[in-house]
Amino acid sequence: MLMNLFKFKGGVKPPTNKTQSVTLPIATAPIPPRLVVPLHQSIGGTPRPVVQAGDKVLKGQLIGEADGRISAAVHAPTSGTVVEVAMHVQPHPSGLDALCVVIAPDGKDEWIARATVDYQSLTPEEVRARLQQAGVVGLGGAVFPSHGKLTASKTVPMDELVINGAECEPFMTCDDVLMRERGEEIVHGAGIFRNLLQVKKVLIGIEDNKPEAVTAMRAAVKAAEEDFEVIAVPTRYPAGGAKQLIRVLTGKEVPASKRSTDLGVQCFNVATAYTAWRALAHGEPVVSRIVTVTGNVQAPRNYEVLIGAPMDELLKLAKPHPDTDGIIMGGPMMGFLVPDHAAPVVKATNCLIAHSPTLFPPKPPEMPCIRCGECARACPHELQPFEMYWFSRAKNFGKTQEYAIFDCIECGCCSYVCPSRIPLVQYFRFAKSEIWAREREKQAAEGAKSRFEFKQLREEREKADKAEKLAKAAAAQAAKKAAEALAAAGASNAAPVAEPSPAAAGAAEAAKKAVIEAAMERAKAQRAAIQPKNVDHLPPAVEQEIAEIDARHAQALGTADTPSGGGEKNR
Amino acid sequence: MISALAIMALGAIILGAALGFASIKFKVHGNPLVEKIEGLLPQTQCGQCGYPGCHPYAEAIAKGEAEINLCPPGGEEGVRKLADLLGREVKPLDAEEKPKQVAVIDENTCIGCTLCIQACPVDAIVGAAKQMHTIVAPLCTGCELCLPPCPVECIRMEPIAENIDNWKWKYPVVEIKAAPLKQAA
Numbered sequence: 001m002l003m004n005l006f007k008f009k010g011g012v013k014p015p016t017n018k019t020q021s022v023t024l025p026i027a028t029a030p031i032p033p034r035l036v037v038p039l040h041q042s043i044g045g046t047p048r049p050v051v052q053a054g055d056k057v058l059k060g061q062l063i064g065e066a067d068g069r070i071s072a073a074v075h076a077p078t079s080g081t082v083v084e085v086a087m088h089v090q091p092h093p094s095g096l097d098a099l100c101v102v103i104a105p106d107g108k109d110e111w112i113a114r115a116t117v118d119y120q121s122l123t124p125e126e127v128r129a130r131l132q133q134a135g136v137v138g139l140g141g142a143v144f145p146s147h148g149k150l151t152a153s154k155t156v157p158m159d160e161l162v163i164n165g166a167e168c169e170p171f172m173t174c175d176d177v178l179m180r181e182r183g184e185e186i187v188h189g190a191g192i193f194r195n196l197l198q199v200k201k202v203l204i205g206i207e208d209n210k211p212e213a214v215t216a217m218r219a220a221v222k223a224a225e226e227d228f229e230v231i232a233v234p235t236r237y238p239a240g241g242a243k244q245l246i247r248v249l250t251g252k253e254v255p256a257s258k259r260s261t262d263l264g265v266q267c268f269n270v271a272t273a274y275t276a277w278r279a280l281a282h283g284e285p286v287v288s289r290i291v292t293v294t295g296n297v298q299a300p301r302n303y304e305v306l307i308g309a310p311m312d313e314l315l316k317l318a319k320p321h322p323d324t325d326g327i328i329m330g331g332p333m334m335g336f337l338v339p340d341h342a343a344p345v346v347k348a349t350n351c352l353i354a355h356s357p358t359l360f361p362p363k364p365p366e367m368p369c370i371r372c373g374e375c376a377r378a379c380p381h382e383l384q385p386f387e388m389y390w391f392s393r394a395k396n397f398g399k400t401q402e403y404a405i406f407d408c409i410e411c412g413c414c415s416y417v418c419p420s421r422i423p424l425v426q427y428f429r430f431a432k433s434e435i436w437a438r439e440r441e442k443q444a445a446e447g448a449k450s451r452f453e454f455k456q457l458r459e460e461r462e463k464a465d466k467a468e469k470l471a472k473a474a475a476a477q478a479a480k481k482a483a484e485a486l487a488a489a490g491a492s493n494a495a496p497v498a499e500p501s502p503a504a505a506g507a508a509e510a511a512k513k514a515v516i517e518a519a520m521e522r523a524k525a526q527r528a529a530i531q532p533k534n535v536d537h538l539p540p541a542v543e544q545e546i547a548e549i550d551a552r553h554a555q556a557l558g559t560a561d562t563p564s565g566g567g568e569k570n571r
Numbered sequence: 572m573i574s575a576l577a578i579m580a581l582g583a584i585i586l587g588a589a590l591g592f593a594s595i596k597f598k599v600h601g602n603p604l605v606e607k608i609e610g611l612l613p614q615t616q617c618g619q620c621g622y623p624g625c626h627p628y629a630e631a632i633a634k635g636e637a638e639i640n641l642c643p644p645g646g647e648e649g650v651r652k653l654a655d656l657l658g659r660e661v662k663p664l665d666a667e668e669k670p671k672q673v674a675v676i677d678e679n680t681c682i683g684c685t686l687c688i689q690a691c692p693v694d695a696i697v698g699a700a701k702q703m704h705t706i707v708a709p710l711c712t713g714c715e716l717c718l719p720p721c722p723v724e725c726i727r728m729e730p731i732a733e734n735i736d737n738w739k740w741k742y743p744v745v746e747i748k749a750a751p752l753k754q755a756a
Contacts, residue, residue: 090735092735094735096734427743448693449614451694
């Protein structure tokens with residue numbers, strides 16, 4: 001099975017440091033005393049909590065319902081009681097809080113009823129819905145909901161499915177051990193993806209520094225009687241980037257602002273395929289994942305960890321050396337220092353590295369850029385980092401976009417090779433988040449403007465409607481008066497109306513007068529209704545008295561018309 | 572001689588007709604500069620500049636009647652952008668720059684008078700007569716126009732807190748650390 005491999009431009013070869021953590025098989029981490037499960041663990045909408053404090057939950061029970069099409073459900077990682085649904089610190093470079101479900105485990109680890117289905121009997125829509133309900137997301141680190149990537153393109157025939165087992169980040173071995181120990185389930189998962197996408201070929205790409213994984217996967221493919229190709233690709237960072245691996249395996253280069261599906265290729269991580277199989281064939285949602293715990297520790301190892309377990313407790317299992325002063329989540333190239341060590345393990349947590357000044361010596365200070373072009377040579381996306389750096393530094397964000405800053409995958413190759421030790425990726429991240437913020441502001445301003453204009457339009461329309469209504473009412477009144485006047489004239493004179501136009505004019509005038517009179521009458525009536533509050537709702541005796549007084553008053557004045565009773569109260 | 576005159580006259584008539592047609596056909600409605608200026612304004616419609624909305628202020632700037640530093644929600648950066656567009660000098664903002672904020676209605680105190688709904692320029696308040704009102708926070712521009720009409724003073728402004736969705740990476744700062752002092756011999 002000789003295959004012609006392609007190359008991607010750039011890349012670096014940092015020391016891999018992977019052997020430390022693969023000596024031991026996957027261990028199951030003990031259930032911690034408290035699990036803090038963030039609701040927002042994937043790209044897209046934040047799931048809505050469906051449990052309350054005090055609820056009993058079972059392992060695998062839904063606690064966060066997917067919100068929208070691009071969003072994935074969240075489940076209870078073990079059985080226990082919900083302590084609270086509250087804001088807790090997140091494994092995020094900001095160290096800010098987000099909504100989490102806190103669970104106190106009961107230690108029984110009791111599963112919810114697991115329904116196993118034969119996915120081949122389901123329609124593709126049902127399979128995708130099941131994957132979303134099981135919270136299957138990309139476990140390579142980007143945590144994009146997988147069901148959103150599993151719709152076959154209507155315009156382009158799908159040629160290849162790439163299963164990404166390259167794992168190019170140094171220190172990280174979670175995918176390596178998963179392929180060694182659970183290869184067959186990965187192959188079954190890849191089979192689900194193949195059936196959904198209707199691809200012709202399935203390529204499993206693994207870096208050639210993991211020969212055991214390659215052998216294990218080949219055996220698994222044979223055991224599953226599939227025709228997948230397991231291909232060892234040259235070890236070079238970032239060979240595990242989706243676009244890079246697609247380039248190496250298929251020779252297809254995904255253009256800027258296009259998706260790989262436009263070229264008939266789709267890419268999934270091995271752990272994603274594994275969880276998809278567990279979700280469909282075993283009815284187990286994503287409640288745990290394999291995490292490499294390594295770095296400045298005595299016993300680096302891979303653990304199967306429940307989502308929501310605190311990082312510091314997990315790190316303790318690997319016995320960190322006393323000079324450990326931080327935890328890096330992710331690899332040393334793309335990861336970040338976790339601001340709070342109590343932050344929980346989430347679906348994106350593939351590796352925790354104990355940080356120490358000896359293992360990662362502090363970077364010497366940044367020097368001026370000498371335009372050597374090393375960063376451009378190392379960039380796997382063929383960008384010009386030095387140009388983007390100038391403009392990011394000068395906050396000239398329009399120019400950074402001209403140099404395609406949004407094609408940067410923040411792999412860190414440029415920072416790694418920079419002889420002036422400029423933290424290039426940090427500048428790019430800064431520029432990107434500024435551009436996003438501006439875009440948000442612009443959209444908000446546009447929305448505000450359109451609503452403001454609509455409100456003005458509406459107010460004017462309401463005014464016009466009111467005026468029209470009044471005019472119509474007046475016209476109707478005028479017509480009525482005119483008709484009455486005409487009828488009266490006809491009855492009294494019994495003579496034919498000789499000149500209709502002056503009569504009509506007179507009638508119109510009379511109608512106008514009548515309208516004004518009617519309005520005044522109404523106003524008077526209104527006033528009358530409001531004014532005599534003190535004589536409203538009186539007992540009949542008092543009313544009688546008032547009537548008598550009124551009668552006397554009328555007599556004294558010598559007027560002919562006496563009040564007809566107690567009804568006339570508006571004097 | 573006459574033919575030359577006739578040709579020139581004919582040319583003049585044709586070109587004149589073409590120009591006349593073009594001036595009607597390609598007439599620019601409104602001032603394009605106003606639209607550009609309005610694009611830079613934050614569209615809070617707050618009236619803090621002294622004009623009844625962002626569009627009137629943009630018109631006033633375009634006419635040269637208004638200064639460019641009257642928009643507090645736009646901030647210093649807004650002034651800078653306007654100065655760039657108009658070729659004017661950057662001036663310090665004629666007011667305090669406030670952090671972005673949203674209005675919050677204390678729903679226990681609200682009496683349902685609808686006065687704030689009428690005052691909101693961007694329809695960001697929902698409610699009905701004698702029903703509780705509430706602010707649709709993502710639509711609120713923080714213009715404060717709902718504060719004065721409220722008879723029970725149940726509306727307050729709250730700065731928008733930083734959360735994971737609006738958090739931004741900071742500008743990389745090179746820390747200047749003092750070298751460890753050498754022990755005196």
